[in-house]
Amino acid sequence: MNISSLRNWGEIVEAMAEKRVKLFGMWCSPFALRAEWALKLKGVEYEYVEEDLFHKKSEELLRYNPVTKKVPVLVHDGKPIAESLVIIEYVDEVWKDGYPILPKDPYERAQARFWAKFAEDKINPATFAVYSTTGEQQQKALQDAQEVFKTLEEALKGKKFFGGETIGFVDIAAGWLPCWVRIIEEIVGINIVNENNLPLINAWFDDFMELELVKGSLPPKDKLYAFSKARREKFLA
Ligand SMILES: N[C@@H](CCC(=O)N[C@@H](CS)C(=O)NCC(=O)O)C(=O)O
Numbered sequence: 001m002n003i004s005s006l007r008n009w010g011e012i013v014e015a016m017a018e019k020r021v022k023l024f025g026m027w028c029s030p031f032a033l034r035a036e037w038a039l040k041l042k043g044v045e046y047e048y049v050e051e052d053l054f055h056k057k058s059e060e061l062l063r064y065n066p067v068t069k070k071v072p073v074l075v076h077d078g079k080p081i082a083e084s085l086v087i088i089e090y091v092d093e094v095w096k097d098g099y100p101i102l103p104k105d106p107y108e109r110a111q112a113r114f115w116a117k118f119a120e121d122k123i124n125p126a127t128f129a130v131y132s133t134t135g136e137q138q139q140k141a142l143q144d145a146q147e148v149f150k151t152l153e154e155a156l157k158g159k160k161f162f163g164g165e166t167i168g169f170v171d172i173a174a175g176w177l178p179c180w181v182r183i184i185e186e187i188v189g190i191n192i193v194n195e196n197n198l199p200l201i202n203a204w205f206d207d208f209m210e211l212e213l214v215k216g217s218l219p220p221k222d223k224l225y226a227f228s229k230a231r232r233e234k235f236l237a
Helices: 003-019 030-042 059-064 084-094 106-131 135-156 169-174 177-188 199-210 221-236
Strands: 021-025 046-050 073-076 079-082
Touching: 021 030, 021 059, 030 084, 030 169, 059 073, 073 084, 079 084, 084 169, 106 135, 106 169, 106 177, 135 199, 177 199, 177 221
Parallel strands: 021 046
Antiparallel strands: 021 073, 073 079
């Protein structure tokens, strides 16, 4: 084999590597988990790259996502896609013959996007408010959080998962809540979701956490608990 063929071989290997799927994430990022769940549901093989967001973001991450500089970033055929909900839709469209994430029917698709957006815009800040406050402010935040969960419960009526009998777009979008909310409850010593006040959401928390896909991908509970507790103390300081 001469040098020029070696160079060609190197180029081929590099080109094949580019073809592969790469996911930039961080161990405690609920947004990165969404992208992982979407890829795993589709059975897509990917390389996971752990980012050290608290010390130094990698050159690659900054190159692939110069706009927000956040994870997750999916790189497919060398092309980067940022924003977790956009990534889920992209994965669903590209690997369209695999597990269906969004419904086929346009109206149902619109509904799924609506509830995913509702969870993103309303539930995320409401649970964060319970986590990052104390006293009266926290009591108010608790009421608000329970109210928005009550509204989200509408989308679960008559169904096991938001997607129906199996998980779909809204389950993936909101799927970090069952794990994170239980940890927040433990840290702040307040119950947000239970079988009396939010029976459908409560059952969904349990059912979602029971899925092999989810059990096998969540961060270690003790590590997440310690990290989240320290983060709350920082906020309060
Ligand atoms: N809306 C974004 C949020 C992503 C996000 O906030 N990622 C965090 C990690 S959980 C991050 O990369 N933070 C780094 C930074 O803010 O510089 C998404 O859904 O992808």
